[in-house]
Amino acid sequence: TTPSSARASMGSPVASFPYLPPANRNLMLDLLAAVDRRLNPSLLPSTVPPGVLLFQNPQGSSHGSVDIRSGSPSSSVDFVLKSWLHCKLPGPGEMNTASLSAFLNSSTDAPHLMVELIQGGPASLVLVIDLLPRRDLVLHPDYLEEFYQLTDLDSPRRDLEELRLVSPYRSPSLFVRSILSPTAVALTVDCGEEAAAMERIISGEVGAAAKKAVAVWLERCAGGGGRPVVEEEREALERRDGLIKRKIVETDLVANLPRMFGTEVAERVVGEIQKVFRV
Amino acid sequence: TTPSSARASMGSPVASFPYLPPANRNLMLDLLAAVDRRLNPSLLPSTVPPGVLLFQNPQGSSHGSVDIRSGSPSSSVDFVLKSWLHCKLPGPGEMNTASLSAFLNSSTDAPHLMVELIQGGPASLVLVIDLLPRRDLVLHPDYLEEFYQLTDLDSPRRDLEELRLVSPYRSPSLFVRSILSPTAVALTVDCGEEAAAMERIISGEVGAAAKKAVAVWLERCAGGGGRPVVEEEREALERRDGLIKRKIVETDLVANLPRMFGTEVAERVVGEIQKVFRV
Numbered sequence: 152t153t154p155s156s157a158r159a160s161m162g163s164p165v166a167s168f169p170y171l172p173p174a175n176r177n178l179m180l181d182l183l184a185a186v187d188r189r190l191n192p193s194l195l196p197s198t199v200p201p202g203v204l205l206f207q208n209p210q211g212s213s214h215g216s217v218d219i220r221s222g223s224p225s226s227s228v229d230f231v232l233k234s235w236l237h238c239k240l241p242g243p244g245e246m247n248t249a250s251l252s253a254f255l256n257s258s259t260d261a262p263h264l265m266v267e268l269i270q271g272g273p274a275s276l277v278l279v280i281d282l283l284p285r286r287d288l289v290l291h292p293d294y295l296e297e298f299y300q301l302t303d304l305d306s307p308r309r310d311l312e313e314l315r316l317v318s319p320y321r322s323p324s325l326f327v328r329s330i331l332s333p334t335a336v337a338l339t340v341d342c343g344e345e346a347a348a349m350e351r352i353i354s355g356e357v358g359a360a361a362k363k364a365v366a367v368w369l370e371r372c373a374g375g376g377g378r379p380v381v382e383e384e385r386e387a388l389e390r391r392d393g394l395i396k397r398k399i400v401e402t403d404l405v406a407n408l409p410r411m412f413g414t415e416v417a418e419r420v421v422g423e424i425q426k427v428f429r430v
Numbered sequence: 431t432t433p434s435s436a437r438a439s440m441g442s443p444v445a446s447f448p449y450l451p452p453a454n455r456n457l458m459l460d461l462l463a464a465v466d467r468r469l470n471p472s473l474l475p476s477t478v479p480p481g482v483l484l485f486q487n488p489q490g491s492s493h494g495s496v497d498i499r500s501g502s503p504s505s506s507v508d509f510v511l512k513s514w515l516h517c518k519l520p521g522p523g524e525m526n527t528a529s530l531s532a533f534l535n536s537s538t539d540a541p542h543l544m545v546e547l548i549q550g551g552p553a554s555l556v557l558v559i560d561l562l563p564r565r566d567l568v569l570h571p572d573y574l575e576e577f578y579q580l581t582d583l584d585s586p587r588r589d590l591e592e593l594r595l596v597s598p599y600r601s602p603s604l605f606v607r608s609i610l611s612p613t614a615v616a617l618t619v620d621c622g623e624e625a626a627a628m629e630r631i632i633s634g635e636v637g638a639a640a641k642k643a644v645a646v647w648l649e650r651c652a653g654g655g656g657r658p659v660v661e662e663e664r665e666a667l668e669r670r671d672g673l674i675k676r677k678i679v680e681t682d683l684v685a686n687l688p689r690m691f692g693t694e695v696a697e698r699v700v701g702e703i704q705k706v707f708r709v
Binding site for chain 1: 566567568569571574578579584588591598600604605607608609612613669670673674
């Protein structure tokens with residue numbers, strides 16, 4: 152039996168994104184490698200059971216994988232979550248998602264990391280890349296400056312939005328929109344007949360934006376940025392984080408997994424995530 | 431001498447938007463009439479001096495007008511501010527802005543109102559219409575629901591964004607982006623050769639969005655929505671409001687007025703606004 156930390160590493164079948172188009176897969180592997188390289192010493196081995204590391208629906212037409220590693224007690228990392236879903240659509244298409252999120256605990260107020268690629272077919276992609284603020288940015292302009300202004304996170308967003316095939320993506324949930332920062336990449340790429348353009352955009356501007364977000368997060372957030380949080384503030388910060396985590400479970404998982412995988416599998420996967428999220 | 435409350439009313443030269451294209455002018459007059467009709471009993475007469483009610487640059491190529499009425503002591507209205515600027519651009523063009531903002535005081539946490547039309551020529555318009563949240567929306571999902579979800583403020587935004595000539599407007603200031611709600615209309619309308627389309631869009635979708643925002647604000651915000659704010663919370667709310675007001679002065683006024691009107695006029699106008707804003 153392979154130790155769970157090895158199962159969860161890059162080379163494992165779980166973290167290999169077997170169904171993703173090559174450009175998406177290469178990008179996700181690059182991002183995971185950057186996170187692993189930097190955070191490996193701060194992360195505990197994965198304790199995710201095999202039936203969550205890899206799962207499918209009874210018909211075998213939908214596949215998915217979720218892996219989570221919690222931060223070690225001395226680290227500011229709460230958890231790193233990576234996942235993918237693959238699902239045959241009615242008709243010729245298929246849907247492939249890939250995500251990487253990394254949350255910090257309440258020893259710091261530095262932002263969380265979120266990267267999500269949702270490809271509804273070779274020509275259509277929804278993309279969310281952001282450092283999620285953990286403070287009211289209106290009340291904390293210094294926070295805005297430290298993590299979003301001085302890091303120039305707006306510049307890869309702008310490069311992406313200037314592309315002809317790109318348009319804004321607005322989550323139907325106003326709450327989800329509210330958790331995003333003002334430099335969030337939240338876009339739809341619709342290549343229509345120019346399907347080859349998708350690969351170019353993913354390797355190009357999408358890759359640049361995602362790598363920049365991960366690098367800034369590793370350097371400034373997981374790397375010790377943010378104000379130290381005094382004991383009295385921790386509870387409020389945890390409550391705020393909890394609201395975000397609960398909403399992610401609700402909108403990303405509870406709304407989609409049962410439909411794709413049936414109730415039993417969905418409950419197993421959601422339950423495991425709720426355990427780590429403590430929600 | 432005309433009493434200032436009459437000077438500030440719809441029929442006066444100040445609030446008549448003399449330089450605006452007809453569609454913009456009709457819209458602004460409709461919005462002001464709705465606000466006046468509802469709030470007149472709650473507002474004190476304007477005390478804005480004539481040189482701020484109407485001003486121009488020494489060359490006479492730029493004109494502007496600012497009028498402000500504070501809320502009466504028993505009302506939840508802090509102030510209503512209306513303004514326009516007109517400026518000949520180098521070359522054949524001219525710029526016309528029109529704005530209406532209405533802030534509440536700390537007896538309530540209900541949102542402020544902001545409507546801004548900035549027309550850089552017959553074919554190009556920047557548009558910001560929003561109810562500015564006064565709470566961290568992540569911490570207060572009930573606030574999001576009360577003012578933004580149940581009021582369906584997202585629907586006129588969506589109608590506008592679906593138009594072919596419309597694209598998102600991102601303020602260069604990340605702070606300004608942070609003060610907007612997730613249903614904010616922040617758009618550029620660029621009609622290019624189809625200049626006649628501008629009038630149609632202003633009378634149509636822009637008008638619908640602005641009228642809806644004003645109606646919701648009058649009904650639910652100035653009309654007594656929001657949680658009553660307990661004494662201990664007032665200071666925090668005022669501090670947050672103060673940060674927003676200071677930033678509006680800084681980005682909208684201090685950055686633009688001196689260039690358009692010269693230092694002396696700019697200082698007079700900005701000083702008057704700072705007095706009402708208490709910043």
